[in-house]
Structure formats: structure tokens, C-alpha cells
Amino acid sequence: MALPMDKNRMTPLPARSCMPKAAPLEAREQTLGQGPMRATPARMQRMNGWRTATFAPALVGTLALMYGLYSWLANGGMSGMEWVLLCMIGATFVWVTLSVSTVGVAIGGLLARARADAQPASDVQGIDVALLVPVYNEVPQNVFGNAVAMLDDLAARNGPHNYSLFILSDTRDDAIAEQEWRAYQDLRTHAPDGFDVYYRRRTMNTDKKVGNLAEWTRGWGAAYEGMVVLDADSLMTGRAIERLASELSRDPDAGLIQTFPMLIGAQTVFARLQQFSNIAYGWLLAEGLATWARSEGNYWGHNAIIRTRAFASSAMLPHVRGPHGRDQLILSHDFVEAGLLRRAGWGVRFLPRVTGSFEETPATLIDYVIRDRRWCRGNLQHLRLLGTKGLHPVSRFHMFHGAVAYLLSPAWFFLLVVWALLGKDSETNVIRYFNEANPLFPDWPPAMSHIDSAVFLVIMYAMLLTPKIAGAGIIAATPRAARMFGGAGPFLGNFLVEVALSVAYAPIMMIQQSKAVLRAMTSSQEAWAPQSREARQHSWATLVKFHWVETVLGLILLSGLVAGLLSVWLVPIVVSLVLAVPLSALSGVRISEYAPATLRLDSPYTLREPAIVKRAMRERARLALTLGAAKAPAE
Secondary structure, X not given: OOOOOOHHHHOOOOOEEEOOOOOOOOOOEOOOOOOOOOOOOHHHOOOOHHHHHHHHHHHHHHHHHHHHHHHHHHHHOOOHHHHHHHHHHHHHHHHHHHHXXXXXXXXXXXXXXXXXXXXXXXXXXXXXXXXXXXXXXXOHHHHHHHHXXXXXXXXXXXXXXXXXXXXXXXXXXXXXXXXXXXHHHHHHHHOOOOOEEEEXXXXXXXXXXXXXXXXXXXXXXXXXXXXXXOOOOOEEXXXXXXXXXXXXXXXXXXEEEEEOOEEOOOOOHHHHHHHHHHHHOHHHHHHHHHHHHOOEOOOOOOOEEEEHHHHHHHOEOOOEEOOOOOEEOOOOHHHHHHHHHHHOOOEEEEEOOOOOEEEOOOOOXXXXXXXXXXXXXXXXXXXXXXXXXXXXXXXXXXXHHHHHHHHHHHHHHHHHHHHHHHOOOOOOOOOOOOEOOEOOOOOOOOOOOHHHHHHHHHHHHHHHHHHHHHHHHXXXXXXXXXHHOOOHHHHHHHHHHHHHHHHHHHHHHHHHHHHHHHHHHHOOOOOOOOOOOOOOOOOHHHHHHHHHHHHHHHHHHHHHHHOOOOOHHHHHHHHHHHOHHXXXXXXXXXXXXXXXXXXXXXXXXXXXXXXXXXXXXXHHHHHHHHHOOOOOOOO
């Protein structure tokens, strides 16, 4: 049964396309209750000691913390509520320790194999590769400007592979679609010799991006050995694309190879915060993930190459039965597609050292949260897919971890509420079983001293910050790396700014993600709009409407602090929640224009913009003039 269509999908739109001769490829919709259909190659079945080195310390560290807390709580006997609290602490802390051990594995892996991940270009059999760019109501000059830059960079390399570019439009707005068609005509004029470019606008955007790619695979997939899937904001150098194509050609067991996209184009406080974190610390977590995941990696939906026939035969997604008995589209499709490819015996690899893979990021906190809501709904849906037959245990872990990333926020919120109710001593403890009115039950929980509170918080913050500190330490201790950030002094200053802002925004994100989880559990669908990447300031009315829940909670906690009922260790969280509206306003300030060097969160890509980014920006500007559309379309 097909998904019920919204009003935009009920009316077919006029199709407009310029496509090559059909090359049909049989693509079988998968049955989630059916096991693997292709044996796993022997070399992919080897034991991976790095996984033990990742998960064992995380579990041991969590059990040690839980034992210490148990010893403290059990002084007067364990109640049911105490067991709930202990389990909640363990369930949240294990993911923190897992990040720390992933960083340890990354460092160990780098020391164990001090060689680049690159392979020699010799003996690479040239293959036909399709570059696929699905779009939906995006800014045409940005999409096609990026396309021109990528094709020109590929042409300059003169590599062994053949490339064709497809713009696959699901745009519903006729005015934007008209601009897309004009931009496509311009692209045909400016495309380098030897590169074919195509455009297709679907009459109905059935199943959104999943259906868009599935339709292309069935109609034209047989002509291409691999397909590089890009987002509307994706930008990749010719070297990065060629590296992916060569790896796919060289490895006959690879079904999917994912890069680690770096963030570009950040101008605002929030975008610079994301970009600095992505470049300064993200690489270390990515390296650790690649080290222990090996052939059981994951897929992030873009900036990756997929073996077309493997995708067609083993990763075409079915609909699933929703909570109310209606068919549902699998939303966060990328994780599931990676799991199905691995289930069928294909390797899913992660190459974080492939440089030149870029994407953009939302410019403000509000824009980030709006995108995050969609991801939350899709990732929580994975909990119902964990029982899919034949999935590799690591694939199940990726799906479970994606859901837990959002469930941790309500778990942290629960712990915050409990901590607030505990007060700062036995006299301010709201949750008391033993008091003047009920003398038959012991106190719960034992009064936590200020020293105990400090130790607990120091442990938690130390674990949360360890990946950042490790990444920053490596950069600061490496003169060449530090120079890429403007020098050791500016880098350390920006590092402190990033940590302070991350701590400030974390409680706000905790509340927003808790709301997203609640929305996903109580409503049937999430409104979808193109991601806003433009630097803009939201009105104060919008900010207040968006963040009133955090503000009210912050004021309630602040009143408890003023009355002396809450521990002073809650001050950072209280301040963040009370200031949610101004902090959100700050997120949209163009820090690149106003802040000094030590405070503007500079990174290598802001100090020295990559050549392909400069080329893409020039092409965007040229196309904006050509199309007469300098302003982005309204959402």
C-alpha cells in the first residue's frame, strides 16, 4: 500500500527531462524478514580486535561508575527508584565512554599503521560512474554552480573513469523548476568536453529521495558500475571523486564507500561552531569509527559511492507497517541501506582520509533544530527495524546508536529533573521517603555532599570533553597542524570559545531533542522543507515562540537556586536555559565579520578557502545573474 499523499503530491506536475537512452536494471524490493542472499567474502569475516579495544573499556568504565554509585546509594538499602536512577546513569554514561574509547582506538590505529590510506593509482580499471544530485525546491544557482565546479575539477585530472552527471529533481514549485531547467541549459553549455549532463523532473515525488534514486536505478542503472550520491549542498573535488571510483573498481567486494564530509561556507556563530568542531575533533572520531568498523561501516546518505548492481539487488527499501497500521516510508534510509548491503555480503567501507569531500551546515540554531527533527523521527523508526533478519550485529549497532543519540536527551533531562528534586542537602530533598509525615521508610537518596556532586560532574564533563581535548591536543602539539588554524595561540583561543559555546548550547539542544522525541512518538509526520543554509537573523518573536519551553524551565530552576533549594553545580545549565532566546539570536550573528581572530572560530577552510569552493562560489554568482534570481526561493 502506498503512502498517503499530501496535497502537493496529489497533483502530477509537468515532467521536463533530458535523459540518456534507457538502461533498465532489475531492482528487487527487499523483504526485511528474509536473510542474506550472498555469502560474505572470507576476508571480511576476520575478527577485529579493534572492536574489543573499543567496546570493552566503555563497558568496564560504565560498570565501574555504576558500582561506585551503587555502593553510595545502597547505604540504606536500594529502592525501586534508586535502581531506576542507577540504570539511567549507566545507560547514558556508556555512550560517553564509547566516544572516549573510539578516540583511543583512533590514536592507537594511527600509531599502529603510520601510512596514508591512499592507494597507488596504477592497475585501476576504468569504470562508468554516475554523479547523482537529488534536489527538492533548492536554490538552483547553488546546485548547478557546485556541479560546474565538480565537473571542471574532474576534467582537469584526466583520470581513467567516465562520468555522467544527473540532476534528479523532485521540485514542486514551478518557478524554481523553471530556473532549474534554465540552469541545466547553462550547465550543458559550460560542461567540459567528454562529460554528459542530464536533468529529469519527476511528475510526482513518490517516496521522496528514496523513490527518486530507486526510479533512476531501475531506469538507467545498468549503464553505470557505480553511482556517487550527492546532496544539493554537496561539493567534492575531482581527486575525491576519482579516489572513490578507483577504490570501488579495485575492491570487487565493496558495495558502498563513504567519505567524511567537511563543513564549508560557515559565517555565523552556530555554523562556525559546527565547522570548527567538525574539522578540529571530528576527524579523530571518524578515524576511530573507520578503524573498528572496517567492512561494517555506515552510510550518511551523501558524498559516497555505491555499486549500482549491489544497490539494486540488495538495498531497495520496502515500506514498513507504522504504529497505526498504515504503510510508512523508511525515513533515515541511509543507515538501513548500508545494513542491507552488508547483509547481502557487500562491504560497507568508511574512508575518512579522503580529502576534498564537503557539505554545508545550517546557519542558526533554529535551522539546525528544524533539520534535526526530521533526523530524529527517522532514527527512532530504526528501533522497529532492529529485528530485520540477517543484519550484521555491527549494522544493528549503527541503527541502535542512531536512535540512542536522540533518546539520550530525554534521559539526560530525566537525570536533570531528579538532580533538581534532590536539592543540595537532606533538608531540600523533595524526594524523601523518611520525613515527619512518614517515619517508617529510610531517606532516599542519601544526601549528596557538595564534594560528591563536584566529583560526579567533573567525571561527566571530563568524559564528554575528552574527544575535544584529544583532538585539540594533537593539533596544538603539531606545529604544521596548528599553523593551519592560524597558529597555536589563535587555535587554543578558538578551542576555548568552542567549548564554552558547546556547553552553553547543550542544555538547549537537550530540551529541543526531547521535544523532537515526543513529537516523533505522538504525531504521524514531520513537515519537510529544504534546509536553510543562508546566514539570516530570526525575529525576536520567532525566537521567543521557538524557545519558550527552555526559558520557562530555566526560570523555574533559577527560582530554586535563588531560594537555596538547588545545588550550585546546576548553575551552568540554568544560565543556558534562561538565556535560550539571546543565545539563539547569537547563533545567527555573522562572527566572521565582527569578532577578532582569537574568537571567530577560524579553521583551515575559513583561513584558506579550498580552490574548488572558490570556483563553486564564482559559478553560483554567475548563475544568479544569469537566472535573475539572486535571492533564495521562499521556504
